[in-house]
Amino acid sequence: MEELDLTTREGRFRHFGSVDPIEGMKPVEKEMMVDLQSSKKDFLFEVDSVGINNLSYPVVIGDFQSVGTFELATSLRKNEKGINMSRILESLETENNAGVPLEFETLQRVLEILRARMHQEEAEMTADGKWYFSKPSPHTQLSGMAHADVKYSMRISESGVERKQLGMTAMVTTLCPCSKEISEYSAHNQRGYVKVLLDIDPEAELPEDHKEQLYEVLEINASSQLYPILKRTDEKMVTERAYENPRFVEDLIRLIAYDLVELDWVKGFELECRNEESIHQHDAFSRMSYQK
Ligand SMILES: Nc1nc2c(ncn2[C@@H]2O[C@H](COP(=O)(O)OP(=O)(O)OP(=O)(O)O)[C@@H](O)[C@H]2O)c(=O)[nH]1
Structure with a gap:
């Protein structure tokens, strides 16, 4: 049996069952990977909203930081298989400055970026959060x-x-x-x-x-x-x-x-x-x- 050096992390990982990655057949370069989402043919229906929800994200509401729960989505044309969902988070990140300010001007800017990056006709967002304020x-x-x-x-x-x-x-x-x-x-x-x-x-x-x-x-x-x-x-x-x-x-x-x-x-x-x-x-x- 192979002698393992348990003083190194690699040795300890192997001791607990970790193995080397296999020599796979699929490409590892992005340019060589199939972009399934972007394939085009008749996919029967257009979709009103497709995106992500239950996203927890820091927000600023009024004078205080808080935690927001977001849903972000776009429409999808009949001849397109899917959207590139990573662009949703990328769009939201553009307004993240120690939290995204939860107010309409900011949300509209994010949505315009999202709609443009996704090349879709419509984009939408709903965000919930707790607003804290001082009350005498x-x-x-x-x-x-x-x-x-x-x-x-x-x-x-x-x-x-x-x-x-x-x-x-x-x-x-x-x-x-x-x-x-x-x-x-x-x-x-x-x-x-x-x-x-x-x-x-x-x-x-x-x-x-x-x-x-x-x-x-x-x-x-x-x-x-x-x-x-x-x-x-x-x-x-x-x-x-x-x-x-x-x-x-x-x-x-x-x-x-x-x-x-x-x-x-x-x-x-x-x-x-x-x-x-x-x-x-x-x-x-x-x-x-x-x-x-
Ligand atoms: N469309 C779609 N994507 C999903 C689904 N489930 C997970 N994913 C996402 O697939 C994503 C792959 O990201 P993409 O945005 O398509 O990646 P990409 O094509 O490298 O990104 P671009 O360079 O912006 O085109 C991951 O962010 C996953 O979250 C799903 O049901 N539908």
């Missing part, structure tokens, strides 16, 4: 880090932006109007989730503080709001505020919808409110969509 408590004004989930989605074609969407999920407090009405004292209340997906008018000027505006619309219509730091004076304030503003999921969705209709950069929206009921094991929800 209502009475003592002590700031702590709060967060909401945001989603940026865009599809472009030769003729420009085909889809521009901004999504957000915010947490709120809701206090049950029915419970308040029928009980001698107290009322059940819970943490609610408000989720919205806005269709944005690509022609409209998007305000710089669009995330802040949207967050305010989602939380201000609830019974009360959530804060990272609450001293006793703050806690009294949010408790009483919730009692003063009871909301069913139906109330909350309609109040938010009214404010969204007022935003002139919003073309339409899908909206959902969900309460993690504190008197049930199930949740209560309301959902609606609206096009202006």
Whole structure:
């Protein structure tokens, strides 16, 4: 048996079963390799979207770095077998500067590069991430880090932006109007989730503080709001505020919808409110969509 030197990594690898690569028949030079993806014939259908998803990638949202989850894709013509997927990551890398800024101008630049490098008619991207921001408590004004989930989605074609969407999920407090009405004292209340997906008018000027505006619309219509730091004076304030503003999921969705209709950069929206009921094991929800 071959004497192995276990003081070297190679020796240890062989000791544990590693073997030499075989002398293969297939080319090792890129120029000699078949580019199957680029083959052309009648492949029966064109494809709306082909690409990668569930991609974890560093992003910058507002003032902070965060982690984004991306889907990037292009369309594919009927006479082409596939796309060269490595170019997707190459396109995203062009805007990576300690993370890709999650905002529409950057996403559009990436998509234009992607569409051009892939020689396809359309390119699209959806990216989700957690937006962190500083939020002061209502009475003592002590700031702590709060967060909401945001989603940026865009599809472009030769003729420009085909889809521009901004999504957000915010947490709120809701206090049950029915419970308040029928009980001698107290009322059940819970943490609610408000989720919205806005269709944005690509022609409209998007305000710089669009995330802040949207967050305010989602939380201000609830019974009360959530804060990272609450001293006793703050806690009294949010408790009483919730009692003063009871909301069913139906109330909350309609109040938010009214404010969204007022935003002139919003073309339409899908909206959902969900309460993690504190008197049930199930949740209560309301959902609606609206096009202006
Ligand atoms: N089209 C396609 N590619 C896949 C699939 N699964 C994996 N791949 C990718 O195939 C890729 C090969 O990269 P390509 O971009 O075609 O490589 P290439 O042809 O050397 O790249 P270019 O020089 O840009 O043309 C790898 O990045 C894999 O991720 C699939 O289902 N379809």
